[in-house]
Amino acid sequence: MKPKSFAYVRPDSVEEAVDLLAQHGEDARIIAGGQSLMAMLNLRLVEPSILVDISQLKELSEIGVRDGAVEVGASVTQARLLAWPELKARAPFIALALPWVGHFQTRNRGTVCGSIAHADPSSELPLSLRLLGGEVVLRSKKGSRKVKAEAFQQGLLTTARRPDELITAVRFPVGVGAEGAGFREVARRHGDFAIVAVGAVKVAGSIRVAVGGVADRPGLLELPAGGSEAERRQAIEDFAWELGGYDDIHASARYRRDLVRRLAPIIISEAA
Numbered sequence: 343m344k345p346k347s348f349a350y351v352r353p354d355s356v357e358e359a360v361d362l363l364a365q366h367g368e369d370a371r372i373i374a375g376g377q378s379l380m381a382m383l384n385l386r387l388v389e390p391s392i393l394v395d396i397s398q399l400k401e402l403s404e405i406g407v408r409d410g411a412v413e414v415g416a417s418v419t420q421a422r423l424l425a426w427p428e429l430k431a432r433a434p435f436i437a438l439a440l441p442w443v444g445h446f447q448t449r450n451r452g453t454v455c456g457s458i459a460h461a462d463p464s465s466e467l468p469l470s471l472r473l474l475g476g477e478v479v480l481r482s483k484k485g486s487r488k489v490k491a492e493a494f495q496q497g498l499l500t501t502a503r504r505p506d507e508l509i510t511a512v513r514f515p516v517g518v519g520a521e522g523a524g525f526r527e528v529a530r531r532h533g534d535f536a537i538v539a540v541g542a543v544k545v546a547g548s549i550r551v552a553v554g555g556v557a558d559r560p561g562l563l564e565l566p567a568g569g570s571e572a573e574r575r576q577a578i579e580d581f582a583w584e585l586g587g588y589d590d591i592h593a594s595a596r597y598r599r600d601l602v603r604r605l606a607p608i609i610i611s612e613a614a
Contacts, residue, residue, distance in 0.1 A: 345383035349392040356401055356481065360508050362394050364483045367505040370394055374417050377444070377452035378460040397453075402510060407432060411476070411513035420449040420457070420467075435474060435519035435543055439466045442525065445533040455509045461495045464535040464555040466527070468495055472560040473541050473552035474518045478503075479511040486510070498558040519543040524612030527555075528601055530592065537593045538601040542613035549610050551578075556585040556598045567614060578606045 353359040363370050371390040373379055374397045382388045396402055402415040405426050412433045414423055420443050423429065423436070430437040443466045444452060457467040458478060471478075471491040478494045480487050480503060494502050503509060527539035539554040544567060551563040563581045565574055582602040587595030 343384055343386060346386065346389045348390055350395065351392060352395040352398060354399075356396075356399060356508065356510065359394055359396055359399070360481055360483050360506070362392065363506045363508060366392050370505070372396055372459070372508060375419060375452040375456050377448050378456065378462070396508070407516060408513075411515050412436075413479075413511050413513050414454045415511050416453065416455040416509050418454055420444070420452050420454055421446075423454055424449065432516050433474075433514045433519070434517075435523045435525065435541065436470055436514055438519075438523055438525040439470050439541060442466050442527055442532070442536075442539070448533075455512050458494075458512050459501065459503065459509050461497075461499050461501050461559070462535065463495075463498060463557060463559050464537070464539070466525075466536065466539055466554070469539055469541055469552050469554035469560040471495075471512060471514070472562055473543060473550060474514050476512060476514045478509055479513065480504075480507040481510045482507045488513075492562070495559045518545060519613075521545065522613040524609040526605055526609055528605070538598050538605065540602065540605040540609045542606075542609045544613045549613055551581075551606055551610060553581070553585060553602055553606070556582075556587045556595075556602060561585045565610070574610065575607065578603055581606075 369391040371393055373393050373395050397417050402417040404415045405418055406413055424440045457465050476491050477488045489502050522544035525541040527536035529536050536555045542549055542551045547567050549565045549567055552560050554560045565577055582599040587598040589595050
């Protein structure tokens, strides 16, 4: 199947891009890398009347440290962030998780912000944003706002972004995970969407754990760093049941919960 016909615009500035979103609203879609959007267009899961291409906007192509966070512009690819010389020192958990995102070829095109915007609950970057307590920067003709990770992803492929808003950047707090971090996932093959992904970071006397692929958005659990092994296992058991899970062609809800029970203690040990 091929997409329905649509207009294509490559704006020269962020101002022009948000003007187009204000004009077209729900009928517009932003494209940067297109790794998720093109498949959805071909399957006619989305049928926009206009595509707004922001991939060439220089002002959205920067990676830097601002106000205590690593700020990644909306046109920065996953490969560029992975190759950033300061990544391991500034955002050690992202350095662990990024090699699991897709394949070498898709990381060369897929953008960091695009993955966050797509909000697939099996995707590694939304999990990372939730785990690290990051935020999303949104801009419209009315101005800019920042939305915390826990409020941004609202469900399966659903976010707090309004139709007239453009994600201009995502922000990961500097140094979270420097005390300890771990990440692992189970997929049919490396680079596929995770059946279950588990990440953990040690932060100020606690262990923070995030799980993707089980619920309709990443789940978060916080454990005291000094808790006993039995207490941790019980907390993980309770957390697995809270996440629920679902059955599909890849795995059952029961199998997903069992993966959480098995992976979480290993990742927590790595982070601790």
